[in-house]
Amino acid sequence: MLKIYNTLTRKTEEFQTLEPDLVKMYVCGVTVYNDAHVGHAMSALVFDIIRRYLEYRGHTVKHVMNYTDVDDKIIQRAKQLNEDPLILSQRYIEDYTQDLASLNVLPATSYPQVSKTMPLIIKFIEVLIQKEAAYAAPNGDVYFSVISDKDYGKLSGRKLDDMQAGSRIEVEEAKDHPMDFALWKAAKPGEISWDSPWGKGRPGWHIECSAMNLAELGEQIDIHGGGNDLIFPHHENEIAQTESYTGREFARYWVHNGMLQLGGEKMSKSLGNIVSIKEFLSQREADVMRMLVLNGSYRAPLLFNDDTLDAAQKNVERLKSALRPASASASGLAADAIAAxxxxxxxxxxxxxxxxxxxxNTAGAIAVLFELSKFINTARDNSATGEQLKSAQGVFRELSSVLGLKLEEKKGSGDAEAFINLLIEVRAEVRKQKLWALSDQIRDKLKELNVIIEDSKDGTKWRYL
RNA sequence: GGCGUCGUGGCCAAGUGGUAAGGCAAGGGUCUGCAAAACCCUCAUCACGGGUUCGAAUCCCGUCGACGCCUCCA
Incomplete structure (x- = not known):
């Protein structure tokens, strides 16, 4: 029985879907105005792993990931670059799509965008106004009225009174209540805008997700996910909007991943301590990032530094060892070893x-893979044939792919391979003549070129580092 | 100040009532011409102080500390 920690109840609960075997999962994507960083990667990986596991358990998953492509920061950046905001955001959408593919993140079922959901957003706001959960202010903004929502604050565990006391925000004059938030923002001169019953403007930050959820998945969903920095205000406001609109419970399970930590602090744009996904992938393979995530627990902060990355890389190498082929001269395992x-x-x-x-519990799942790899490697060391390893390696492959690990040996160019094989042939001859210095020199020089040579009883094997 | 998460070996990190998974690093060993890889062995009583219990890392209270949110943020 699958159990999931639910931020809303702060308890680990048994997972039950609204409809048999179908999981409706909405995960907050990114605001597209810059290169995505490894913190975004962490979140994408966490929900990719969750999605893969749900599918492994026999569910069909409708996985929706949105792109926020209309936003203050996009407008600002577009102004700097003297570019149309929607063209800018479209470029980063394509960019991020590529990043996710490079990370072996499965494509979502759909990727709604704010700019393409405008009529529904406007309609959504109109309904909220009708229900007196929102009001149009004289300045052209529309605000959600937090006091209209009796359980506002339930996700983040806040009370309106507490929030007022701690509030450091400059409160807009037009707001009835300081915590009211914008559903619609009146356009400033020269800004991109859409026509609405309240004049030209654009949606506030949270309403898009409520509208896109409704459009893509309906009134109720199973899982709503995102980084835990979204709990307040983003997800809190989403619940308020959607439940005021539908009058029903919105998401059954609220799932939040912890933040990536760089040098003991959260990685974020405002702190400037960012490593982009592209930078990362130019240094290390995608499996390393995934292993880093798998080794931890998705809800906890994740340390991202050279030490943890080196360890993750070693872990990946170790898992790969389980998939290596049997020795060509294998004589076969005894019956009891096969059974074991x-x-x-x-x-x-x-x-x-x-x-x-x-x-x-991916850390536990990874430990299982390490244990199985030990069995497989021992069997191989004990002269198991390829046929005898096949089934266990199949299981190993199956489980590791549920976690999204590729565990591929690196490939070089086909041309290089012929030369490397040639060098190894020559070296074999040199070794026959016991010219160890020369033989070792070849090995060392190849290592400098990231080609690892391993001698064994039945010949020399090599692989790229 | 409010809300929340957390504090397990040198490092990363599982475990949420019955005497501590796994990986990295380190040391020893098997194999090897030497390596590498693989395999075997060694390596912690769970921040601190109280309490509940036959029994606690695991529940409760307190202290100290870290981090996140309360403002754009995965």
Missing amino acids: LASASESAKTNFTDAMDNDF
Whole structure:
């Protein structure tokens, strides 16, 4: 039985879908005005892993990830670059799509955009006004009225009185209540805008997600996800809007990932301590980032530094070792060893599911893979044939792909391969003649070129580092 | 100030009542011409102080500390 920690109740709850076997999952994507960073990658990876696991457990997942392509920061950036805001955001959407593909994140079912949801957003706001959950102010803005929502604050555990006391925001004169937030913002001169019953303007930050959710998934969804920095105000306001609109419970499970930490602090644009996904991938392979996430727990802060990345990279290498082929001269395993390997595979599956069922305990799931890899490697060391390894390696491959790990050996150019093989042939001859210095020199020089040579009983193998 | 998360070996990190998974690093070993890889062995009593319990890292109270949100943020 899958259990998920629900931010709304602050409890780990049994997962039950609204409709049998179907999971409606909405994950807040990014505001597209700049290169996405590894913190965004963490969030995307967390929900990719969740989605993959739900599918592994037999659910069909409708996975919606939005792009916020109309926003203050986009407008500002577009002004700097003297570019149309929508062209700018479209460029970054394509960019981010590529980043996600590079990270082996499965494509979402759909990717709604604010700019393409405008009629529905306007209609949504009109309904809120009709229901007296929102009001148009004289300045052309429309605000959501927080006092109209009796349980406003339930997600973040705040009370309106507390928030007023701690508020450091300059309160707009036009607001009835200081915590009221904008559903619609009147356009300033020269800004991109859309026509509405309240004049030219554009949506506030939170309403798009409520509208796009409704459009893509309906009034109620199973999982709503995002970074835990979105709990307040973004998700709090989303709940307020949607539940005021529908009169029903919005999302069953609110799932939030922890923040990536760089040098003990959250990575964020305002702190300037950013590593973009592209920068990261120019240094390390995608599996390393994923392993970093898998090794931790998705709700906790994740340390991103050279030490944790080096360890993650080693972990990836280690897992890859399980998939290496049997020795060509393998003579075969004894019957009891074959049985032991088979039973190790079976318990790996069970233990994997047990771990993942416990609020996606990926660290536990990874430990299961390490254990299975040990069994496989021992079997190979004990002369298992390829045929005898096949089934266990199949299980290993299956489970690691549920986590989204590719575990591919690196490839170089086909041309280089022929030369490397040639060098290895020559080196084999040199070794026959016991010219160890020369033989070692070849090995060292190849290593400098990121080609690792490993000698064994039945010949020399090589791989790219 | 308010709300919340958390504090497990050198590092990353599972475990939420019955005497501490896994990985990295380190040390020893098998294999190897030497390496590398793989495999084997060694390596913690869970921030601190109280309490509940036959029994607590795991529940309760307190202290100290870290981090996040309260303002754009995955």
